[in-house]
Amino acid sequence: MPEGGRPGVVGDHIMSGERSILMSVRNLSVHFPSGKGETVKAVTDLTLDIRRGEVFGLVGESGSGKTTLGRAMLRLVDLTTGSVEYDGDDLSHLTGKQMRPYRSRMQVIFQDPYGSLNPRMRVDAILGEAVTLLGGGDSLSERVSELLDLVGLPAASQRRFPHEFSGGQRQRICIARALAVRPEFIVADEPVAALDVSIQAQIINLLQDLKDELDLTMLFIAHDLAVVRHISDRIGVMYLGRMQEIGPADAVVADPHHPYTKALLSAVPVLDPGARVGRQILKGDMPSSINPPSGCVFRTRCPIADDECAATIPELRGDSSRSTACLKVT
Amino acid sequence: MIAQPQVLEVEQLVTVFDTPDGPVRAVDGFDISVGPRETVALVGESGSGKSVTCLSIMGLLPQSGRIHGGAIRFMGENLVQASESRRRELRGSSIAMIFQEPMTSLNPVFRVGMQISETIRAHLGGSAENASKRAVELLDLVGIPEAGRRARNYPHELSGGMRQRVMIAIALACEPKLLIADEPTTALDVTVQAQILELLKDLQSDLGMAVLFVTHDLGVVAGIADRVHVMYAGQGVESGKVLDVYRRPLMPYTEGLLLSIPQLVATGSERRLPTIDGQSPSAGLRAEGCAFLERCRYARDLCREGSVDLEMREDRSVRCRRVDDLVLSGTTS
Known part of the structure; x- marks a missing residue:
């Protein structure tokens, strides 16, 4: 495993075309x-690597732990056990002060663009605060105009308050604020879930353009599998705090290995009125994460679980491109 | 086609809200009908007027809103002229509604079984004992395991999916002829959404209800509805059988909605999603011409003048001046 490699540094070409690991989560x-x-x-006991320039899509239902994983990567929550390494540096035990240099390299975009902007601040102040707090150095007003341009908002937006914007435009402001410090790594937590369908597509396209233009690495968290499939290079499927399956986005969707992934995909409404038959519907709800089932956490709703699944915790097995945590999948 | 008696017929509905800037037409001349055992979907983005249409039908408009014109006929009876007491009699018995957020629609301090039996007694009378027995039956009907025990739970002790099932049980308590479902699965996870949609379909075929299903999710529409109405800026812009509309939309807005949704199965090497530029106009700020004009990539000068009428095309309707010279793409062949 190449450690802490920056682009162009020896170690980048260990596997042809693969870039170095930027975010590494261990157990x-x-x-x-x-x-x-x-x-x-x-x-619980989750291991995951995200490479530079990669969009890693994280799916799972509410309560699956995907938001907590994103927050742990940014050290917005304390880790109970295990480690989070960013660009080769172990962040697991850093204090708030020690984390500061990393704050400008890692940013977050939230679901609710209404709740995450101060209603009493104008856009130039919102963006300017981010630039001065963590960035510094730039000419402030120039940088603010640059950021607005980057996210497709008119320069005249500067002197306006958040309430004067629509949901989609507000999400653009949040994205501009995240980009203000020139981060390398972005956690986008359900960034389009609160938006109308026609606006969702605009924001997804914008995130893709920015990712290419600024060479960003992204953890894209969403419950909508189609959205995640569209934007991600790889997908990870979480259930009740554990990673169930990881693989290339198209492969996971076209040929899911884990029974939970299969059920999740089967439940997604499709735009084809002819495709109503043969859907597999999971029974019941996700159990509580206070008392998760023994063995495989999915076994209580799994169509193929047996006694073995109650006794043994399945490990994520496979190779670097595709892995599944299921005793019944070989 | 033989004219079927409709359960619900909304004709030229105009609903107005008083705002500090004067009256605003949230719904502006909207038509929709639902036949017996039929599921009709009403699709639109936020602010399109779909929820206001539901509230107008239910007679639950807030103080600042009022029905300004048109007719809402339920089993032939015009509800616009009905008295408040007649409205109350129908509401919850013959016409029931379920909402998006089951947590805020349930009373947090009463056990769920009691909230169901209360509805039964309010509309049908009878003893408390019979009502609570019926409540347990209803919880069982909507697929809640151990219904007898669950009836004694408070809403916060149930999951989101269970709460929505309780809401459905309340709605079904008096065997309504018409069920209005306003985004009933939007707040739910996708596997739970699939459960609730399946439940609604089963209940409809068992109980023979007419269902008006309001949603922004065109995938959900494809899975549940027979016909669909698309609403934009307070007006109907397209309607027809779901299969026909998805195969070949007639209105550019419908095409835009269908194409802008990421598909689960990759359709070739698409990288960028087709988008509808701009955003919906605020209600009441409508200028001359087609309401969708500013966002429409097919707009021409002829779209700018006057008001664009809803045209009937056999069993479909469309509001577009260019309907005869546009061939739009759908999602299925």
Whole structure:
């Protein structure tokens, strides 16, 4: 495994065309106290690498731990066990102060562009604050205009307040704010979930353009498999805090290996009124992450689970391109 | 085609809201009908007027809103002229509605079984004992396991999918002829959404309800509806059988909606999604000509003048001046 390689540094060409690992998560668990003396196991024993320039799509239903994983990568939550390495540096035990140099290299875009902008600040102040807090050096007003241009907003937006914009435009402001410090790595947590269909496509295209233009690496979190398939190079499927399957986006969608991925794909509504038959519908709800099932966490809803699945925790097995955590998949 | 008696017929509905800037037409001359055992989808983006249409039908408009014109006929009876007490009688018994957010539609301090039996007693009378027995039956009907025990749960003890099932149980308590479902699965996870959609389909065929299904999700429409109406800026812009509309949309807005959704199965080497530029106009700020004009890539000078009428084409309708010279793409062949 090439460690800490920057583009152009020896080690980049170990596997032809593959770039160095930027974000490396090893055996990560994030557990929270629930307040009743119980423990919420949001993420458990999760390992994942994201390479430079890659868009890694993370799917899973609410409660699967995908947001917590994103936050752990940015060290916005404390890690219970395991490690998070960014560009070769171990972030796992850094203090808030020690994290500061990394804050400008890693940024986040949230789902709700209404809740994440200060309603009393004008756009130039929102963006200017981000530039001065972490970036510095630039001529402020020039940089603000540059950022607005980058996300496709008119320069006149500068003197306006967030409420004067539509949802899609507000998400553009949030994206501009994230880009203000010239980050390399972006966690986009459901960035289009709150937007109308016709606006979603605009924002997805914008993120793709920015990714190419600025050579960004991205963790793209969404519950919408079609959106994730469209934008991602690889997809990871989470269920109840554990990674169930990882693989190239098109391959996972075209040929899912894990029974949960199969069920998830089967549940996605398709735009073809003729395709109504033969859908597989999962029974029940996801169990609580306070008391996850023994063995395989998916076994209680799995159509092919047996006694073995209750006894053994399946590990993520496979090669670097495709892996599945299921005892029944060989 | 023999004219079927419709369960719901909305004709030229105009719903107006009073705002500080004067009255705004949130719904502006909208037609829709739902026949017995039929599922009709109403599709549109936020602000298109689809929820206001539902609230107008239910008689649940907020204080600032009022029906300004048109007719809403339920089993032939015009509800626009009906008294508030008649409206209340129908609401929850013959016409029921389920909403997007089951958590805010349920009362957090009452057990769910009681919330169902309360509905039954309010409309049908009878003893408390019979009503609670019926509540458990209904919870069972909507697929809640251990219904007897679950009836004693409070809403917060249930998952989102379970809560929506409880809402459906309440809606079905008096065996309505018309069920209005306003984005009932939007807040749910996709596997739970599939469960609820399947449940609604089964219940409809068992109970023979007419369903008006409101959603922004064209994939959900494809899975559940017989016919679809597309709404834009308070007006109907296209309607027809789901299969026909998806195969060959007649209105550029419908085409734009269908094409801008990422598909699960990659259709070739598409990298960029086709988009509809700009955003929906604010209600009440409509200029001359077609409401979709500014965002339409097929717009010509002829689209700028006057108001564009909804034209009937056999069993479809469309609001577009260029309908005869455009061949638009759909999602299925």
